[in-house]
Amino acid sequence: xxxxxxxxxxxxxxxxxxxxxxxxxxxxxxxxxxxxxxxxxxxxxxxxxxxxxxxxxxxxxxxxxxxxxxxxxxxxxxxxxxxxxxxxxxxxxxxxxxxxxxxxxxxxxxxxxxxxxxxxxxxxxxxxxxxxxxxxxxxxxxxxxxxxxxxxxxxxxxxxxxxxxxxxxxxxxxxxxxxxxxxxxxxxxxxxxxxxxxxxxxxxxxxxxxxxx
Numbered sequence: 001x002x003x004x005x006x007x008x009x010x011x012x013x014x015x016x017x018x019x020x021x022x023x024x025x026x027x028x029x030x031x032x033x034x035x036x037x038x039x040x041x042x043x044x045x046x047x048x049x050x051x052x053x054x055x056x057x058x059x060x061x062x063x064x065x066x067x068x069x070x071x072x073x074x075x076x077x078x079x080x081x082x083x084x085x086x087x088x089x090x091x092x093x094x095x096x097x098x099x100x101x102x103x104x105x106x107x108x109x110x111x112x113x114x115x116x117x118x119x120x121x122x123x124x125x126x127x128x129x130x131x132x133x134x135x136x137x138x139x140x141x142x143x144x145x146x147x148x149x150x151x152x153x154x155x156x157x158x159x160x161x162x163x164x165x166x167x168x169x170x171x172x173x174x175x176x177x178x179x180x181x182x183x184x185x186x187x188x189x190x191x192x193x194x195x196x197x198x199x200x201x202x203x204x205x206x207x208x209x210x211x212x213x
Contacts, residue, residue, distance in 0.1 A: 032109030
């Protein structure tokens with residue numbers, strides 16, 4: 001029995017909200033992280049198991065010289081083209097789900113956090129986790145962070161945000177919220193408080209699971 005899987009958390013937030021920072025703070029306290037974005041990158045890296053299907057569906061032009069998927073070119077291909085996006089998702093989503101389940105079975109932390117940027121958009125993740133935690137900040141803060149981090153224009157960042165659910169919709173899906181607007185000490189305090197809460201929920205879930213066995 002994987003006791004960590006008795007209580008699971010879905011962590012999400014819009015681009016530039018600070019999901020990775022928050023997730024790493026939880027990991028420092030003993031939670032196990034399963035990052036679906038990281039898994040997707042592994043699947044499309046050189047020798048990644050999604051590469052042969054990507055070549056078959058999109059052609060060799062979408063593969064870099066090092067054997068990885070050309071992310072910039074693929075982004076242009078699928079952005080604003082639902083049928084192309086669906087073709088890519090048909091390749092990646094089953095593989096991501098399989099790798100996610102494999103990582104969850106191997107988790108040894110006090111509980112599991114699934115880091116899923118498009119958790120709300122997916123439609124299925126909310127029913128697969130015990131609770132949903134949203135990392136939230138004002139939209140202008142998101143824009144400034146992504147412009148600074150990725151070198152994108154404001155128009156490009158707004159286009160990415162427009163393809164995600166709204167801030168309001170994401171907050172409506174949340175069981176818990178971390179406001180990522182202050183310095184790291186303020187964020188860390190929120191994480192510690194929630195971690196204490198999640199440890200209790202994880203212990204209760206583990207007890208209930210044992211009783212059902």
